[in-house]
Amino acid sequence: MGSRTRLAFSALLATFHRDLVVTGREFIPFLMQALMQPLFFLFIFGKVLPGIGLAAPNFAALMLPGIVALTGMIAAMQGVTLPLVLDLGFAREIDDRLLAPMPVWFVALEKVLFGALRGAVASSVIFPLGWVILGTGFAVRTDRMFALLAMVVLTGLVGSTVGLLMGTIIKPDQISLMFTLIFTPLLFTGCTYYPWGALSRIRWFQVLTLLNPLTYAAEGLRYAMVPTVGGRDFPTLPLIWILVALPVSVVVVFLLGTRTFGKRVVT
């Protein structure tokens, strides 16, 4: 490795270290921000609705992977989008990193990697949270741990790459409108609160959900988490679709995001 390459990677590591230090200092606020919504979702949809007979008892087991996916994705996106919009808009704190001796796209790469880490941490915390809230309703199969790990990481990467793209497109004065216009559809068409297979009765919507990378993350986590019933696996999107769609989404959205990022910082 040439000295130039070593310098670039050491700059990348230093920016990652900076994010670790900053997030580490506000770890509790970060957790509260990431976990408030899933906490109530788990409670209402996993405990209250089944408890009053408005949802099937196994609904919690189907929804838990969706919550893991959603939480990871949102935490990853939030870690990238909002700071980036403010930074590129007026704070310009990012300039210091853009002037570091590394390619400009490394700055975007670091944001994505760190966002994915945030997402993975938030996803992971759902497990103890679910165990506490759902009690006996908490059910996760343990024979697909590797798949689970891979899905958690991929979910974080999907969230952070989408976050990068959004963060480089949205202008500060559009922030609340864009969040509503992009976030809301993303959340509700992502098969987080319902399994994809059950949508066969609303075919057009089922097809529509395939455009949302969150669908693949949620279904991938269902594949890794939902326990077998009578020795049979819960039917999810075919694993191969998931294993193609998630990495492709990560790469394509990252390339798009890096491009728009580059245009924002070098004219």
Place this chain on the structure above:
Amino acid sequence: MSGSAYQPENAVVVTHLVKRYAKGKTNAVDDVSFAVRRGEIFGLLGPNGAGKTTTIGVLTTAIVPTSGGASIGGVDVAADPIGVKQRIAVVPQQSNLDRSLKVREILTFHAAYHGVGRRERGELADRLLEQLGLGERKNEKVSAYSGGMVQRLMIARALMHEPEVLFLDEPTNNLDPQSRLFLWEKIAELRARGLTILMTTHDMEEADHLCDRIAVMDHGKILVNDSPEALKRMLPGSSALELQTFTERVDHAQISEQIALMLRSLPGTARVDTTADADSEEPGHYTHRLFGDNVHSLIGSAAQAISENGAEVRNVSVKKPSLEEVFLSLTGRHLR
């Protein structure tokens, strides 16, 4: 001045630089060439929209040139932006300090981004904070800092990776006089240490005081590029000898006319303005302004002309041409 070969004595070379933005109707920078010598302070002056920021943007790799080129220490900004980033540091006009970090960490992380070793960056940070008078408040966050402290901290940060060329964008804008003087001292010290500095400013006094050479830009072009002294000499007859006179005689109007006539005939005089001092209570007070290139040498003969006509000199002063006048004569008075 457009050094085509990268001569080692030049830290910054800009050659026929052109930048046209995607939506621009004209070139923001229009065939600009200049060189900054190693160890000099070079001022880039010009009204808003003149093209200074774009020029600096190209030199700091944030803007890609449309044509022409620029290099820092012989390294081309477009071909090797990373090599350029190793050699430069930028102090922007507005704070872009990392508000999530503590002051000392801002410096140490900056150095880490540039590959400075852990022990070295800690020592350097402490030393710079001490030198810039921030040593006692290094564990605070910048939100507690005043404008002057922020500016000093940004300079400290810029020095953490020991750059060859420092870019200062209006370094003392909005600072109190104490901070301004302190920064002027520090900037002069940096030059003494061999650092090359390229600065922009709207403060003509600052440019005059600090810069070895000044380029005045407007409409994307460099109009002049010379030392402040040479620029001030550009305006002929712009230094003025001001003489306040008084006479008790009733024919003071004729006397002052006579004086003006004699002053006009003095060698090297370009123009004489004579005004009666309207705000003085007694009549007979006049002010004569004598414009010329070397008005100092005329003080004696001017005083003589006045006393010969029966008036007395009450006050004498010499007004030098200011850089501001040069700037305005080059770029015009209209607002942008």
